[in-house]
Amino acid sequence: xxxEKKHAMIFFMDLKQRxxxxxxxxxxxxxxxxxxxxxxxSNPQDYLKxxxxxxxxxxxxxxxxxxxxxxxxxxxxxxxxxxxGIRILGEAARTPDIYLDFYASWEYExxxxxxxxxxxxxxxxxxxxxxxxxxxLTACLRGEETLVPLAYLKPPFVALxxxxxxxxxxxxxxxxxxxxxxxxxSSPSKHAAEAARLARxxxxxxxxxxxxxxxxxxxxxxxxxxxxxxxxxxxxxxSEILAQEGPQxxxxxxxxxCADADISLVNLEGPVSNRGTKARKSYTFRFDxxxxxxxxxxxxxxVLLANNHAFDYGLEAFLDSLNYLAAHRIPCLGxxxxxxxxxxPLRFSKGPTSVRVFGLASFPREKNGWDGLMVxxxxxxxxxxxxxxxxxxQLKRGLAQDGALxxxxxxxxxxxxxxxxxxxxxxxxxxxxxxxxxxxxxxxxVVQGFEWVLGKPVFWSLGNYVFGGMDNTEGxxxxxxxxxxxxxxxxxYFEPYAxxxxxxxxxxxxxxxxxxxxxxxxxxxDRPPQDLQGRVFFKE
Numbered sequence: 001x002x003x004e005k006k007h008a009m010i011f012f013m014d015l016k017q018r019x020x021x022x023x024x025x026x027x028x029x030x031x032x033x034x035x036x037x038x039x040x041x042s043n044p045q046d047y048l049k050x051x052x053x054x055x056x057x058x059x060x061x062x063x064x065x066x067x068x069x070x071x072x073x074x075x076x077x078x079x080x081x082x083x084x085g086i087r088i089l090g091e092a093a094r095t096p097d098i099y100l101d102f103y104a105s106w107e108y109e110x111x112x113x114x115x116x117x118x119x120x121x122x123x124x125x126x127x128x129x130x131x132x133x134x135x136x137l138t139a140c141l142r143g144e145e146t147l148v149p150l151a152y153l154k155p156p157f158v159a160l161x162x163x164x165x166x167x168x169x170x171x172x173x174x175x176x177x178x179x180x181x182x183x184x185x186s187s188p189s190k191h192a193a194e195a196a197r198l199a200r201x202x203x204x205x206x207x208x209x210x211x212x213x214x215x216x217x218x219x220x221x222x223x224x225x226x227x228x229x230x231x232x233x234x235x236x237x238x239s240e241i242l243a244q245e246g247p248q249x250x251x252x253x254x255x256x257x258c259a260d261a262d263i264s265l266v267n268l269e270g271p272v273s274n275r276g277t278k279a280r281k282s283y284t285f286r287f288d289x290x291x292x293x294x295x296x297x298x299x300x301x302x303v304l305l306a307n308n309h310a311f312d313y314g315l316e317a318f319l320d321s322l323n324y325l326a327a328h329r330i331p332c333l334g335x336x337x338x339x340x341x342x343x344x345p346l347r348f349s350k351g352p353t354s355v356r357v358f359g360l361a362s363f364p365r366e367k368n369g370w371d372g373l374m375v376x377x378x379x380x381x382x383x384x385x386x387x388x389x390x391x392x393x394q395l396k397r398g399l400a401q402d403g404a405l406x407x408x409x410x411x412x413x414x415x416x417x418x419x420x421x422x423x424x425x426x427x428x429x430x431x432x433x434x435x436x437x438x439x440x441x442x443x444x445x446v447v448q449g450f451e452w453v454l455g456k457p458v459f460w461s462l463g464n465y466v467f468g469g470m471d472n473t474e475g476x477x478x479x480x481x482x483x484x485x486x487x488x489x490x491x492x493y494f495e496p497y498a499x500x501x502x503x504x505x506x507x508x509x510x511x512x513x514x515x516x517x518x519x520x521x522x523x524x525x526d527r528p529p530q531d532l533q534g535r536v537f538f539k540e
Contacts, residue, residue, distance in 0.1 A: 104178045113179030115209045118216035121150045121167060122174040123159035128450065128494040129521050131514070135160045137173050147174065150221060150487065155455045158494040159485075166485060166493060168223045178216075182206055222351025223485040223492060226407070227261035229254065229465035229499070230442045230479055232303075233269040234287040236468030238504040243290055247298035250466050252507025254481050254499070259299040261483065262350050265333075265357065266465055267411055267442040268303040273320035276313030281370040284312040292324040302346040304409040306334025306361035306384040306391075307443065311375040318375075319382060333409055334359020334385040339377040342385040343394040345406075353488055354404040358395050358436075362387035362412035362427060363443055387412070387427055399435035405489050407438045413461060416474065417444050418520060420460040425453075432456045437489045440482070446475035449520035450496070457484070457491050468504040477501045478509070480517055 105111035107119070124135050124145035139145050140162060150167065153159055165172045182202050234242065238250050247255035258264040270285030272292055278284050295303070303325065311318050318335070325332050336342035345356035361384050365371040376391065377383035385391040399406055408431060413424045420428075420441075428439050432454050439458045441448070445467075448460035463479040470476035478499060485493030498513035499506055 099181075099183050101181045101183070102178065103181065104176060106173060107175040107177045108173050112177040113181035114206065115181070116177050116179040116217065117209075117214055118178040119218045120176045120216075121172075121218055121221055122147045122176055123150050123153055123167070123492070124162065124174070125153055125157040126160050127156065128158045129518060129525070131518060132160055133493075133495050134164060135162060137162055140174060150492070153490060153492060155457075155491070156452050159492045161493065166223060167221050167487075170220075172220075180209060182209070221487050222353060223487055224263075224350035224353040224355060224405070225261045225493075226355075226438075226484045226486065227258050227264040227482070228409075228440050228459075228462065228484075229266050229481045230462035231269045231445065231467055232266040232465045233285055233309075233467045234291050235270060235285045236504055238466055238468055239288050239291050239294075241504055242294045242298075247294075250505055251298065252505065254497070254506065254508060255298060257481065257483055257497070261299070263301045263346075263348050263355065263357070264299050265302050265407075265409060265440070266300060266304070267307055267409065268305060269307060269309045269467070271310060271313055271317035271321040272324045273313060273317035275320060276315075276317030279312050279314065279370065280368070281312070281366060282368050283309075285309050286313050286317060289320070289324045292328045292330065295325075295330055296328040300330060301348070302331045302333055302357055302409075304334055304359045304411060304442070305332040306342070306359040306386070306409075307411040308361070308363050308366065308370075308372055310335060310384055315382065322382075331357075332359075333357060334361060334391075334411075335383070336377060336385075337382045338380055339383075339385065339390065339394050340379075342377040342383065343391070343398055345398055353486060354402075355407060355486075356398070356404050357407045357409065358398065359409045360385050360387055360391055360395055360411075360431075362391075362410070362424070364414070392427065392431065395431070396434045401435060403488060405438065405486055406436050407440070408436045410439055410441045411443045413441065413444050413448075415444055416446060416476075418446055418448060418475070418516075419524075420448060424460070428458055429453055432458075438484070438486075438491070445470070445473075447478060447480045447517050447520075449517065449522075449524045451521065451524045457494075463499075464501055465499065466504065466506050467501060470501050471503060475516075478513065478516075479506065480514075481508075 101113065103111060103113040124140055125148050126132050126135075126145075135145055140147060145160070150159075159167075162173055184198060184202065241249045247258070251258065270287055272287050272289055274286070274288055276286070305321060310321065322332055322335065322337070331346040333346060334342055336344065343358065345358045348355040348357070361372055363372055372384065372386055373388050375383045376386035376389035378389075385394060395408075410424075410428070412427075413421055424441070428436075432439070437456055439453075439456070441459060441461045442463075444461040445464055446461065447463040451458050451460070459480070459482060462482065464470055464476055465479050465481070467476070479501060481497040481499055483493070483495040483497070484491060485495075496514060496517060498509040498511070498517070500509035500513065
């Protein structure tokens with residue numbers, strides 16, 4: 001009597017807690033094509049059955065599973081598997097010979113099977129005004145945090161580090177891996193030839209699954225860290241301390257934060273020169289040229305010169321600033337030999353993230369009569385890029401919708417005001433609509449709030465950084481240092497640090513010193529803010 005042919009089938013089971021995009025079907029289709037190209041039609045016909053996977057309640061896998069099974073039932077893989085001697089079985093109930101199990105686990109657990117096919121980096125998301133920078137892995141695993149794939153992180157949320165580890169840390173724990181394991185469905189057959197054929201098929205599947213491209217295996221994301229602080233005035237003895245004691249002498253613990261960042265930015269309140277004629281204004285500053293290499297040693301990668309002190313000693317000292325800083329590879333933002341060059345950005349890249357940093361000024365006329373419009377750069381005139389003299393339009397020409405992170409350092413608004421003016425808000429909003437992704441403000445000498453404007457992060461004023469003579473002023477002896485982590489144009493990490501100024505020295509202040517920053521940020525979000533005249537800002 002003729003012996004009935006044995007049917008080999010694969011049963012998909014055990015898919016656990018993993019979001020897998022529909023493009024995952026590429027893997028199975030490619031598998032069929034590779035297998036088909038590697039086998040002969042002389043193989044005996046076996047039958048492959050895809051079992052309906054259980055529907056998991058509130059699971060993101062369900063859309064993928066339904067689409068996969070739909071493709072299978074429409075016989076999309078039949079022709080590619082036939083050369084291997086396998087046919088799709090359909091709905092007939094048979095006992096499978098081979099199981100292909102799906103497993104998902106955190107990478108550090110290692111419970112994802114033999115062949116990893118997808119890897120996703122997750123982050124705990126949080127409100128940036130919730131005063132949190134970090135959480136624990138235990139809290140994440142207990143469900144106390146909202147975990148999302150990094151690609152799903154959007155404003156108004158940012159990510160928290162996990163036990164002090166960011167995404168760029170090799171030991172970052174929230175990495176979900178989906179994998180497969182191929183195994184026989186039962187004990188080996190009594191028929192040696194049949195058992196050997198099944199074993200060969202399993203080894204064949206395992207080898208080719210290992211060799212196939214894995215487009216869903218995410219690589220560790222590159223995070224670009226930007227550090228920034230407000231007004232740096234190196235007169236009144238600060239330059240001498242910097243030369244004698246190094247960056248820590250005047251920057252305290254923020255010196256390490258600057259050095260650790262991929263790019264560190266400040267507003268430099270005065271020219272770098274020992275020449276020039278003192279301008280007729282209330283306060284004038286000038287710094288010895290020795291500060292240029294010292295700033296480089298401190299890790300400062302760019303300085304804003306579009307401010308009301310860049311011309312304190314006239315054109316001669318201004319030009320010296322451009323030359324001395326350029327000689328030590330420190331770009332002068334918002335300043336140049338003409339308007340076009342003043343609008344040129346600092347360019348920087350970290351992995352796939354490209355960064356452009358621009359500078360712009362728009363501060364009011366001083367009470368003594370000095371006006372920044374007098375030193376604005378022109379077509380053939382050196383100076384600063386000023387919004388009131390075509391600077392905005394000139395800057396916009398450098399913005400492009402090309403995926404780069406466009407950062408604006410802005411010097412303007414009302415001095416000693418705790419909230420931005422209507423004019424400043426309107427200018428920022430216009431530039432964000434034109435492509436700016438991050439705005440960092442200075443000039444008011446006090447810390448103002450943080451706000452999302454059209455989904456982009458805005459720091460209205462970081463206050464002072466290094467500024468001798470601000471002791472016991474109304475907020476002038478405080479500042480804000482920010483450390484921001486970006487992936488592309490997405491703000492991932494948000495780390496504000498309070499500063500305490502003591503004459504010419506600055507250092508980190510206790511966490512509670514951030515109270516006014518968070519309160520002002522909350523005010524901007526919760527109610528229509530007003531300027532000094534009581535006019536209400538428009539809300540986007």
